[in-house]
Amino acid sequence: MQLHNTLSGRKEEFVPLDPSRITMYVCGPTVYSYAHIGNARPVVVFDVLARVLRRRYPKVVYVRNITDIDDKINAAAKKEGVDIRVITDRYAAIYHDDMAALGALPPDFTPRVTEHLPQIIDMISRLIASGHAYVADGHVLFHTLSFPAYGALSKRDEQSLMAGARIEVAPYKKHAGDFVLWKPSAADQPGWDSPWGRGRPGWHIECSAMAEALLGETIDIHGGGHDLIFPHHENEIAQSTCAHGGKTFARYWLHNGFLNIDSQKMSKSVGNVLLVHELLKSMPGEVIRLVLLTAHYRQPLDWNDEVVAEARKKLDRLYGALRELEDVEAAPGVTAPEAFVAALEDDINTPMALAELFELARAANKAVDPAEKARIKAQMLDAGLLLGLLQQAPSAWFAQAPAAAGAPSADEIEALLAQRTAARQNKQWAESDRIRDELKARGVLVEDSKDGQRWRYA
Structure with a gap:
């Protein structure tokens, strides 16, 4: 089996770490609104990959997370005057239903960030203890200069990394490219207690902690959309590798292209x-x-x-x-x-x-x-x-509902075809043709075969 590894930039033979347990993590949605068609592409792509892997290997553990801590969620909850859980529960349920309607099988685990705060806090504490993160002005930041391989996934040099990071200029950062692991929450914002004060995690650390909790320190496959390569997946590699004492985080990185x-x-x-x-x-x-x-x-x-x-x-x-x-x-x-x-x-x-x-x-x-x-x-x-x-x-x-407005229902079609059958039995060919032409005009194609009449929406 061959997979294109974004990290190496080439197609490689897939050799799992443990053939008896294949591990795959795919970044899921931030549930503050409905999913768009671009969000659905990785779901369908990695659903196919999971099906193929399960055919070849005895056990595949597939994780796709739910991000339910986010500033966009906070804004949606504030606008409606409800708790963030009302927003996240609503749109997570709709997301699961919509993806099921696309034929996607549910992953083995769909972890939520809010269920993994202890693991997130623990990983941040390890990064601070090992010198890869620091506390500054109520924030905890990852120090990118402490990880020499930073930029290897996205193939960006220092200047490109800075230009593309969209990083808030903050005087408390040791380096402009340092990214947030934990940030303080205002009194009117959702927050959780931590050794660094009440606050909430940064986006990147969430996936690293959930992947570690459910799949281990090194996983076989990490997937997502092309837009996640930088900064999200680049940052995941940095913090996970450093939190695990230099161990490889993900062995194969797969990214689907954009949808226009x-x-x-x-x-x-x-x-x-x-x-x-x-x-x-x-x-x-x-x-x-x-x-x-x-x-x-x-x-x-x-x-x-x-x-x-x-x-x-x-x-x-x-x-x-x-x-x-x-x-x-x-x-x-x-x-x-x-x-x-x-x-x-x-x-x-x-x-x-x-x-x-x-x-x-x-x-x-x-x-x-x-x-x-x-x-x-x-x-x-x-x-x-x-x-x-x-x-x-x-x-x-x-027999599925037609896309065209005004097209007849399946029951109406069957009733008209019954009339057409009677007309043909009575050799009323003009009436038979009239019914067929009427159905065609309304978006239904009728086929006469040796087994009788068949129809489909045009």
Whole structure:
């Protein structure tokens, strides 16, 4: 199995620290609002990786955190006049539901920062004791000059590190690049007791402490979006390595590319932020998932109406092939083709894997021999399982609510098709054609086959 390691800048063979226990940590959401489609990309990508790893190894421990201490959360709670837990519980629940709708399996652990304050305080204390952190003006800061390898992940020199850090200029810092591990809380802000006074942790130390608590000092895989490489993941490496006496923190660093909207960067100022919660009202989660898998995870992905429509058509083709095999029992013990698995084990190459899946669909449409049909059906379903696709009955897929406004419901369609069947039985061909054309005009395609009428939303 090959994975592209951001730290080395090249694709490497994946050799786990302990083959009996694979460990993976992926940075999760800050729960102050709805997740946007860019937040969903790492969820889907690393869900596929977890599925592939579980197929190869006996135990995979996958952790994706919830950040529930943050200034944006504080602002949202203050605006509503509620405790921060009201905000975080609400949006964490919505996030989990939305990601499940995209076919993402729940990680083994979803730790919250508020549940790990003792571990965070302990790690900060160790960094102070070892000379890698210091207390200044009510803050605790990590001293970046104490870690010579700082900048290795992001490949930035000292000048670039300073330019990109967006660091508040503070007279109490020993070095401009030093970052906050603990900061004081005002009386009207959420805070927790610590040896350095009432306050709250900095963002970076949270993930280091939760990863250590659940996975150990050295983990196999750390993942997240490309935007987290600096400063978040760079800072995680620094503080974790120093807190663990120089031990490697994460052995493989994986980062997914940016997601753009109609070739533009997604931003509130442009007004093109797409929320998963809203998208799910107009399209099936499986369509969103397929769009997110169409490009290689390390490459930028452009979200637009065309790729969404194309994803719908692709799923129609796949489910259409399975519908032709609906009366066929999948061959027992048959798994996804070797070429399909090899594609996913080649740095999660989902475009190549999808190409193999569509080859199976083409073979299914041509197959005549019952044994071949049974084999292909088993291969398609198992391949779909690894990608998190094709996990519903074809009839359920084709009966899903349409995206087009004014399109008839499944019940209305079935009623019209019953009328069309009666017309055909009475040789009322003009009436039969009229009903078919009416449905087409309303966004429903009717196909006549040897097994009767079939329909799908256009």
